[in-house]
Amino acid sequence: MNTELILSTYNSPRALVLTLLSVARQVRRPDSVCVADDGSGPDTAAAIAGVQARFPDLPIRHLWHEDRGFEKNVILNKAIASSQAEYLVFVDGDCLIHPCFIARHLELARPDHFLSGSLIRLDTPTTEAVTEEDVLEGRVFDRAWLARTGTFRRFSTRLKAGLLPKWAGHLLEAVYPVGRNWCGANGSAYRAAIVRVNGLDETMKYGGGDKEFGIRLENSGVKGRHVRFTAPLVHLDHPRGYKDAEKIRAHRAKIRHARSSGKIRAEAGIDGHLPRKGT
Template sequence: MSQTTGGGAIWAVVVTFARPRVLDSMLGALGRQTRRPDHVLVVDNGSDPEVARVAAAQGAEYVDSGDNIGPAGGNALGLSVLLPRAADDDWILFVDDDDEPVDDTLLHRLESFGREVSYSDPLVAGVGIAGSTYRRQLGVFRRFEDDELCETVDLDVIFGGSLPMYSAGVLRRVGGFDARLFWGFEEAELGLRLRGLGYRLCAPGPLFLHARQVAGTAGLASRTLRTPTDKAAWRRYYSVRNSTVLARRYGGPLASTVAGVGGAAKGALTLARSHRPLGEIILPARGAVDAYRGRLGRRVDPGTNDKVSA
């Protein structure tokens, strides 16, 4: 995967943690795309020599974050490495290591869409395969109905894992991911910040619908995105905390109450019904409290209930 410094390049950031086989598969999938990224940077949150070996074998640049800084921190680090090299009309692509493109033409079709919509509207800051809108009054995300997914779909948020590509020039002006979020909703924070500044985020409706069909989620009736009931307790901590942070920054007067108090209560009830230990049941409430107190960063280690720092 060779580096290109001229306009129109795609610079890809792939954040990974302790799964070199998954990374190897993803890098192989990117290499099979009919429109391959011009340069791929692997950000290793696990300081794993095998990850470094895989990146080198696949022709990708490698950077060791030195610690687990989460997807938010990893994407922010990757952007800081690549953005100085990119031209304003290049794209910065953010790739989850376990969400491979569904076919080998997907990146080509998404780039073509992105070039088309940004040519007609210079305020288009990013494109992706899927996303949602944000109900600011309540601080919740609304799911598009299938019949809304036609032609160009305007979004408030481009989902992670949906090949989100952002204009390098726009990110240079407004900044990238908030590394302090650590895990979850970092793409939502960036999207809402861009939208608040007047930029557009778009998805090609047919590709959006096709992605649902492949995932088996087409036809769902719910208009509000909900947290899966089997989500791990540490994930609920970050979901409640970061969704409350978003509500305080971008929502209406009631939004932080709905996200914080409502999210904490629902999360705790779900965990209690699953007969989880008390230390896990209280994590959603801790997330809400930390959001109100501005305590961001890595506070709970993934897979554990231990506080990392005071």
């Protein structure tokens, strides 16, 4: 099964390099990596080129569009539309993935399911202190290292870091009482299932777009399945100057509508980026 990892990014070259280094350490690498770039400056292109030079056997394509504000859903739809892969895994370009991350997503891949994980969130001082060696040597996933940084403020975070043996984590994921919402920072699905629901809603900016997309997948018959405790991912802290309270309120209304109406397809979605038949 051909697989592509889609990384969303915007003007965060240091975080993106760390993320790509964690991809290079995968026990089962994706067949390709797409950096879905929401309008970054030239430093991001230079960062990608630097990683590609260090790991020439890691196929990376850089998909960029002009900066028009927060249009993550648009660039993700463009990445999905242009992908040649059968199965797509999604993370943000400020997330470090465990060496077994891709392998776990592929182990559970099913046409009638999407997978949704979670994040281990680092605070700002820890984020600033993370080095490339920490990623390449795997220290960022070492439970003792995470404990020393104060990351384990909740027991659930210890579970997300792989505290349980795999069989126990697998069992807990099946019964854990948390909604199986799509998580764009740790999610995966068959490309065909995503195309059927017309991808992500491009009218939605920051806040709620993931959940609305997951509801439409569910409405189409593609149900959510947790990888909450068996696909660890460490999130680097960053400011969110693009948050807009008014847009978030409007997005909540769209989420309620998608849930109550059984809506499947986005009106403004991936269709506009797919090649037309006969062309």
